[in-house]
Amino acid sequence: MTGRKKLQDIRHKDEKELSGDKLKQRLKSQFENLTGSKPNWAKLKSEKEDRKRKDASSDEEDDEEEDLMKRTGDYLASSKSLTKGFIDVKKYTDANKASPSEGWIESVEFHPNAHVLLTAGKDLRLNLFQVDGKNNPKIQSVFMEKFPIMTAHFSANGEEVIMSAKSKWFYVYDMIAGKIIHIPYIRGIQERKLEKFEVSPDGQYLAFLGSYGQIYLLSAKTKEWISTLKMNGSAEAVAFSKDGKKLYSTGDDGEIYIWNLQSRTCQHRFVDDGCVKGTSIAVSPNNMYLACGSYSGVVNIYDHHDCLSKTRPKPSKAITNLTTPTSKVLFNSTNEILSIASSAVNKAIRLVHLPSYSVFSNFPELNDLTGRVNSLDFSPRSGFLTLGNNKGQALLYRLKHFSES
Numbered sequence: 317m318t319g320r321k322k323l324q325d326i327r328h329k330d331e332k333e334l335s336g337d338k339l340k341q342r343l344k345s346q347f348e349n350l351t352g353s354k355p356n357w358a359k360l361k362s363e364k365e366d367r368k369r370k371d372a373s374s375d376e377e378d379d380e381e382e383d384l385m386k387r388t389g390d391y392l393a394s395s396k397s398l399t400k401g402f403i404d405v406k407k408y409t410d411a412n413k414a415s416p417s418e419g420w421i422e423s424v425e426f427h428p429n430a431h432v433l434l435t436a437g438k439d440l441r442l443n444l445f446q447v448d449g450k451n452n453p454k455i456q457s458v459f460m461e462k463f464p465i466m467t468a469h470f471s472a473n474g475e476e477v478i479m480s481a482k483s484k485w486f487y488v489y490d491m492i493a494g495k496i497i498h499i500p501y502i503r504g505i506q507e508r509k510l511e512k513f514e515v516s517p518d519g520q521y522l523a524f525l526g527s528y529g530q531i532y533l534l535s536a537k538t539k540e541w542i543s544t545l546k547m548n549g550s551a552e553a554v555a556f557s558k559d560g561k562k563l564y565s566t567g568d569d570g571e572i573y574i575w576n577l578q579s580r581t582c583q584h585r586f587v588d589d590g591c592v593k594g595t596s597i598a599v600s601p602n603n604m605y606l607a608c609g610s611y612s613g614v615v616n617i618y619d620h621h622d623c624l625s626k627t628r629p630k631p632s633k634a635i636t637n638l639t640t641p642t643s644k645v646l647f648n649s650t651n652e653i654l655s656i657a658s659s660a661v662n663k664a665i666r667l668v669h670l671p672s673y674s675v676f677s678n679f680p681e682l683n684d685l686t687g688r689v690n691s692l693d694f695s696p697r698s699g700f701l702t703l704g705n706n707k708g709q710a711l712l713y714r715l716k717h718f719s720e721s
Contacts, residue, residue: 398652400669403676404716407684411435411445411702411710414454421704423468426695431720433693433702434477435710436468442477442489447700449714458489458496466511471536472519480524482509488539504541505532512553518560521577525551531565533580543580547573552594553609558601566594566608574624587628589616598654600647605632605670607654609642615656617673633673637666643690648698650718655701659690665703686711695720 410416411424411433418439425434431447432455442458442465460479467480477489484507488497505526513524515536522534529547531554534540549569556563562583563575570591576583588594588608596609599620606618615638616631623629640660647654651670658664663686667676680686687705694701699720703711714720 398650398669398717400672400674401676402678403667403669405679405701406714406716408449408712408714409452411447411452411712412443412454412708413452414445415441415443415457417441417443417708417710419708420690420706421708421710422466422691424691424702424704424710425468425470425693426700426702427470428472428474428696430474431695433710434468434470435704436465436479437704437708438464438466439708440464442468442479445710447695447712449700449712452712460487460496463487467513469513469515472515472517478513478515478522480511480513482511484508484510486510486513499539502532502534502539502541504544507532514554514556516556516560516563516577517558520560521556521563523554523556523563525554529567531563531575533577545573545575545580545582547571553596555597555599557599557603562599564597564599564606566597568593570594572597572606572608572623584624586623586626589628589631590614590634591616596642596645598645598647600651600654600670601649602651604651605647605654607645607647607656609645609656611641613638613640613642613658615642615645615654615668617654617668617670635666635668635673635675637675638664640664644692646692646694648694648718649696650698653694653698653715655692655694657689657692657703659688659706662686662688665689665692 412435417435417437419437421435421437423436433445433447436442440460444455445452446455463481465479465481469478475492480486485500490497507526510524513522515522519536522536524532526532529549529551531545531551533542535542547565547567549567551565552567554563554565561577563577565573570588571585572588573582574584591610593611594608595611598607603620606620606623608616615635617633618629618631638656638658640658642656643659644657654668654670656666663680665680665686667679669676686703687707689703689705691704697720698718699715701713701715
């Protein structure tokens, strides 16, 4: 193991070493304080089973409502719906003010179960912060020796952080055991660098982008190679469906590939309207929208149903507010906001309202120095939005329409 850990705030000043059991207990205690309840990974088996029994009674009713929404696509405005035009947003203290990054922030991401945010970049540090909107104290910092981080994601259950760089190996920070695990050369993969990847929401897969259009599927549990998917052009970006059964990819051939992960075959492909080179892609949690960002800056938003059946679908809307390569597109958890960003120039960040496909006029504000946004994420309930920029800041915004309680 070549990683060297620096634990701050978790380890007491008089402690030279911190055992895995102590780290697990302190992380568990912090997450309980942040969320008001135990995270799923900290619960006993009996507690999880009891929760499942309680949830089961309402599953049938919830499934009926979700099925109705999927069939009808009913987006009639209500008192709970986000309105277009103006978004009620407030800028808070930077999420990483306690420990800004030195240079670009390559990854920002909220923990799936707690009010915790990770930041990571080429300064060799993985940082974890408590997000309270006021002080945002640092929970801990992990120093990755000779490993400038290009991508970092929480595992689906929130127990691990997976990190990659411009190398053929990667690291996993096991938050429960309090140790860094080195994943060396992966059997079945002949690549000199694996710097970009995504994690499937169902916790089954890691999808690494390779050269010559290759996409490597790894088991998220064992970190072993499962299969290789192959595009005709380069593989520039991928996105998983919410249920983890499909993978969407885009690249320099101007086409979108839809992969069936059960058969590991290309289920369908279509031409991204007007696109020469795709640079980013996202699918909404409810599977109603597919957003495809391009090198020109145009973001096409499609009806997902059309994408599954047509070879040349017309986008429901082409968003043209960006004029440089789209580096990131992301839907929020309620399918009401699409964020789009380009890291090529300052303030190239917009929020698109759905289903009106209109851009919110007041974000970012004129005096908001966002810098060049390279990464972004919504909190699980969409109450917070964070933007990682070239100045080492993780900007934090409160979206007041959504609750964080």
